[in-house]
Amino acid sequence: MNGVERIQAAFARDAKIKLMTHAVVGYPDMTSSSRILRAMADSGADFIEAQLPFSDPIADGPSIVEANHVALRSGSRTLACIETLARLRAETDLPILVMSYVNPLLAHGIEAIVRRIAEAGLDGLIVPDWPDDEPELGLGEKCGAAGLALVPLIAPSTSLDRAHALTAASKSPFVYAVTRLGVTGRRTQLEESALERLSKLRARTGKYVAAGFGIRERSQVEALAGHADCAIVGSALVDAARAAHHAGLRDLPKAGGAAEETDPAAAVARLVRSLAGRE
Amino acid sequence: MRHDERYYGRFGGRYIPEVLRPAFEELEEAWKAAREDSDFWKELEGLHRDFIGxxxxxxxxxxxxxxxxxxxxxxxxxxxxxxxAHKINNALGQALLARRMGKKRVIAETGAGQHGLATAAAAAKLGLECEVFMGEIDMARQHPNVFGMRMFGAKVSPVLEGTRTLTDAVNAAMKSWTERVSDTHYILGSALGPHPYPAMVRELQxxxxxxxxxxxxxxxxxxxxxxxxxxxxxxxxxxxxxxxxxxxxxxxxxxxxxxxxxxxxxxxxxxxxxxxxxxxxxxxxxxxxxxxxxxxxxxxxxxxxxxxxxxxxxxxxxxxxxxxxxxxxxxxxxxxxxxxxxxxxxxxxxxxxxxxxxxxxxxxxxxxxxxxxxxxxxxxxxxxxxxPRFDREDWLSFLKSEVARIERGEV
CATH class of the missing domain: 3.40.50.1100 (Rossmann fold)
Structure with missing residues (x-):
C-alpha cells in the first residue's frame, strides 16, 4: 500500500469527521517529539502532520515559528527528523504526512529527499510555499512516482475553478483548505459562509477536504462535521506541549502532580483525546 | 529595458503561499499599468524634485x-x-502605486530603519496609514530611526522571532499582509522577494x-x-x-x-x-x-x-x-x-x-x-x-549626563 492508497483508505473507512494532528518534529527536542508523535497516534488522531523544522516558516504564526526555532536550536536535523518518523511508521498504521517548506527539501535535493520520505514509509507532503506556477523542480512528478500525495493547499481567496484546476492535476485524495486569511494559530470563528465554502469545495473538487488554521477545540471540530472530512489542529497542540514543557523545566520534580502538567506528550495526548471526542 | 523579468538566470520566481496569490496578481497588473502610464512617472518625477530633492x-x-x-x-x-538614503526612491514610487491601487494602508519591513523611515515619510506625504516591522535587535541599534518613523506617524512593530533582524522583519511583514491584503500594500524595501518586487524596486531605483x-x-x-x-x-x-x-x-x-x-x-x-x-x-x-x-x-x-x-x-x-x-x-x-x-x-x-x-x-x-x-x-x-567606538569615554559621559538631565525634568 503506497501513501496515496493509505490516505484514501483512512478517509473511506467511515463517514465520521477525522482529526489530523500537527507536530513540529524535534520540538522541544527529538526524544520528547518522538513521544509526542506516538501519543497523538495512540490518543485518537486519524492522520499525523509532521513538520520539518525551518528557520523561516512564512505561513506559520508565532507559536509554530517558535517551535521551529527551538527544534533547530536543540539540534534537530532534517534526516534525523525523517528517521523519527520512520520509527513512528513502524509503530502505527495511521497516514503520516510530512509538512515542509521548500528550502529544506531543496537543500537535500528534491529527488533524494522524496525518495527518503517514501522509503521511510511516509505517505505525503504538504509544502505551503510551493506554488503551482513554479513547476521547474518537478516536486509533483517525483511525489507521484514515489506514490506520495502532494497535498494542494486551497486559500479562502482561491476560486472554486482554480481549486478544481489545482486538484485535478493532483493524485492526493484530499485538499488542505485554509479556513481564513493570515497565518496559523489564532482561533478561527467558523462562520456559516466558511462552512458552506468547504462543502462547495468538496463538491467542486471531488476530493476529501481537510480544514485547518485556528482549530483549537472539540466544538470547532464538531462544527466542521458535515462540511469537511477532517479537522487539522496545529498550534493548539504545540501550545499544550510548550506549556507542559515549560512547567516541567520549572517545577521538576514535583511529586503527586498530574503528568499532563509537566510532560509534553501527556499534555498533547489529553488534548488529542478531547479533540477526537474521546472524553 | 528588462524590467518585467520574473527570472534572472536560475534565480528569481515567486514562491508564495496560495493565500497571497490574489495580492500578487493585483500588484503585478497595477505595476504593469502604472509603468506604461506617463502620468504616473510625471507625478513621481515632480515628487523627486520637490519632495526628495x-x-x-x-x-x-x-x-x-x-x-x-x-x-x-x-x-x-x-x-x-x-x-x-536612497530608500525613498523606492518607497515613494510604491506609495504612489499603492494610492493608485486604492489602498489606504502601507506596511514595510526595515533593517537599518532607512527603508522604514522612507516608507513612513512617503506615507505621511501621501496620506496613507503606515506600519513598519523591525527586528527587536535592529530597533535597539538603530533607535534614532524608530523615533523618526514615529514622528511621521507610523506604527513601529517589534519583531521578536528568530534572529530578530531584517530576515525576520521580512517574514513578519509578509505574514501581516496575508491577514489584510484588501486595503494594504506591502512596500518591500529591496530588489528581492517574489516577483514583481525585484523588477519593480530595481526600476524605481x-x-x-x-x-x-x-x-x-x-x-x-x-x-x-x-x-x-x-x-x-x-x-x-x-x-x-x-x-x-x-x-x-x-x-x-x-x-x-x-x-x-x-x-x-x-x-x-x-x-x-x-x-x-x-x-x-x-x-x-x-x-x-x-x-x-x-x-x-x-x-x-x-x-x-x-x-x-x-x-x-x-x-x-x-x-x-x-x-x-x-x-x-x-x-x-x-x-x-x-x-x-x-x-x-x-x-x-x-x-x-x-x-x-x-x-x-x-x-x-x-x-x-x-x-x-x-x-x-x-x-x-x-x-x-x-x-561609542570612536570616542567611548566622551560618549558615555554625554549619555549619563543626558539621562540625569532628563530624569531631573530639565526638558
Whole structure:
C-alpha cells in the first residue's frame, strides 16, 4: 500500500469527521517529539502532520515559528527528523504526512529527499510555499512516482475553478483548505459562509477536504462535521506541549502532580483525546 | 529595458503561499499599468524634485582622488535625499502605486530603519496609514530611526522571532499582509522577494544610475571605469549599476565581511559561502546550513546584515558581470572616518563598505581612472554605533549626563 492508497483508505473507512494532528518534529527536542508523535497516534488522531523544522516558516504564526526555532536550536536535523518518523511508521498504521517548506527539501535535493520520505514509509507532503506556477523542480512528478500525495493547499481567496484546476492535476485524495486569511494559530470563528465554502469545495473538487488554521477545540471540530472530512489542529497542540514543557523545566520534580502538567506528550495526548471526542 | 523579468538566470520566481496569490496578481497588473502610464512617472518625477530633492549631487572628491593615486573620484550623494538614503526612491514610487491601487494602508519591513523611515515619510506625504516591522535587535541599534518613523506617524512593530533582524522583519511583514491584503500594500524595501518586487524596486531605483550617467557624461565626456556600491539586499547597487550593465564599466559590489569568515560572523553571500535556495518567497543565493535553514549573519551595519541577496545581483555575480568583495566592520568604520575628515561627508555604515573597498582598490588602478562610489546614505543615523567606538569615554559621559538631565525634568 503506497501513501496515496493509505490516505484514501483512512478517509473511506467511515463517514465520521477525522482529526489530523500537527507536530513540529524535534520540538522541544527529538526524544520528547518522538513521544509526542506516538501519543497523538495512540490518543485518537486519524492522520499525523509532521513538520520539518525551518528557520523561516512564512505561513506559520508565532507559536509554530517558535517551535521551529527551538527544534533547530536543540539540534534537530532534517534526516534525523525523517528517521523519527520512520520509527513512528513502524509503530502505527495511521497516514503520516510530512509538512515542509521548500528550502529544506531543496537543500537535500528534491529527488533524494522524496525518495527518503517514501522509503521511510511516509505517505505525503504538504509544502505551503510551493506554488503551482513554479513547476521547474518537478516536486509533483517525483511525489507521484514515489506514490506520495502532494497535498494542494486551497486559500479562502482561491476560486472554486482554480481549486478544481489545482486538484485535478493532483493524485492526493484530499485538499488542505485554509479556513481564513493570515497565518496559523489564532482561533478561527467558523462562520456559516466558511462552512458552506468547504462543502462547495468538496463538491467542486471531488476530493476529501481537510480544514485547518485556528482549530483549537472539540466544538470547532464538531462544527466542521458535515462540511469537511477532517479537522487539522496545529498550534493548539504545540501550545499544550510548550506549556507542559515549560512547567516541567520549572517545577521538576514535583511529586503527586498530574503528568499532563509537566510532560509534553501527556499534555498533547489529553488534548488529542478531547479533540477526537474521546472524553 | 528588462524590467518585467520574473527570472534572472536560475534565480528569481515567486514562491508564495496560495493565500497571497490574489495580492500578487493585483500588484503585478497595477505595476504593469502604472509603468506604461506617463502620468504616473510625471507625478513621481515632480515628487523627486520637490519632495526628495533630486537629482542628488555627483560630488567630485578631489582630495581623496589625489590621495588614492591621482584618480578622478566621484561620490553619488544619495544621503542627501530626503530621509537620508536612497530608500525613498523606492518607497515613494510604491506609495504612489499603492494610492493608485486604492489602498489606504502601507506596511514595510526595515533593517537599518532607512527603508522604514522612507516608507513612513512617503506615507505621511501621501496620506496613507503606515506600519513598519523591525527586528527587536535592529530597533535597539538603530533607535534614532524608530523615533523618526514615529514622528511621521507610523506604527513601529517589534519583531521578536528568530534572529530578530531584517530576515525576520521580512517574514513578519509578509505574514501581516496575508491577514489584510484588501486595503494594504506591502512596500518591500529591496530588489528581492517574489516577483514583481525585484523588477519593480530595481526600476524605481534606476534613477540613481540614470543621474550618474547623465552627470558623468556632462562633466567628463565619457563612461566611468568603475562603479562601487554596497550590497545588502541590493537595491542601491542595482539602481546604480542598471544604467551601465551594457557598457564597458566595471561594476563592484561591497558585501559585509563583518568580523570574520565563520558562519554567523558576516553577510558575504557572493564569496562562495552561500548556496542556491528558496526562502522568503524567492530563489537566490542564501547563507544557509545543510538543511536549508538560513544562517544568522553579522554586520556592524544593520542594512547589510541579511542572509539573502537580490536575484538579479546573484545572477550578475554568477555570470561575472558584477564583481563582489567583502569588507570588514573595521574597514567600514575606518572609511566613515576617512571620508568625513577628507571631504566633509559623513557616510552611512552601509555605504562606508563601498567607500572602503574603493579605498582598498584605487591605489592599484591606472592613474587618472574615473571612478564613482554610490554613497547610498548618510551617517547621522549611526551616531549611536560610531560614537561609542570612536570616542567611548566622551560618549558615555554625554549619555549619563543626558539621562540625569532628563530624569531631573530639565526638558
Amino acid at each position: 533630486r537629482p542628488t549631487p555627483l560630488y567630485p572628491a578631489p582630495r581623496l582622488g589625489k590621495e588614492l593615486g591621482g584618480h578622478r573620484l566621484y561620490l553619488k550623494l544619495e544621503g542627501l535625499a530626503n530621509t537620508g 534606476s534613477v540613481i544610475g540614470k543621474e550618474i550617467r547623465k552627470e558623468i557624461l556632462a562633466r567628463e565626456g565619457r563612461m566611468p571605469d568603475a562603479i562601487y556600491a554596497c550590497v545588502g539586499g541590493g537595491s542601491n547597487s542595482i539602481g546604480a549599476f542598471s544604467a551601465f550593465l551594457d557598457e564597458q564599466v566595471e561594476l563592484i559590489g561591497a558585501e559585509a565581511g563583518g568580523r570574520g569568515h565563520k558562519p554567523g560572523e558576516h553577510a558575504a553571500r557572493m564569496g562562495g559561502a552561500a548556496n542556491v535556495g528558496i526562502a522568503q518567497s524567492y530563489k537566490s543565493l542564501f547563507l544557509q546550513d545543510a538543511d536549508g535553514s538560513l544562517l544568522p549573519t553579522h554586520s556592524v551595519s544593520a542594512g547589510l546584515d541579511y542572509a539573502g541577496i537580490g536575484p538579479e545581483l546573484a545572477h550578475l555575480g554568477e555570470t561575472g558581470r558584477v564583481r563582489f568583495e567583502s569588507v570588514s566592520d573595521e574597514e567600514a568604520l575606518a572609511a566613515v572616518k576617512r571620508t568625513a575628515r577628507a571631504e566633509g561627508i559623513l557616510p552611512a555604515l552601509e555605504s562606508a563598505h563601498a567607500l572602503a573597498l574603493a579605498y582598498r582598490e584605487l591605489p592599484a588602478m591606472p592613474p587618472d581612472s574615473l571612478v564613482v562610489v554610490n554613497v547610498s546614505g548618510r551617517g547621522d543615523k549611526d551616531l549611536f554605533i560610531t560614537a
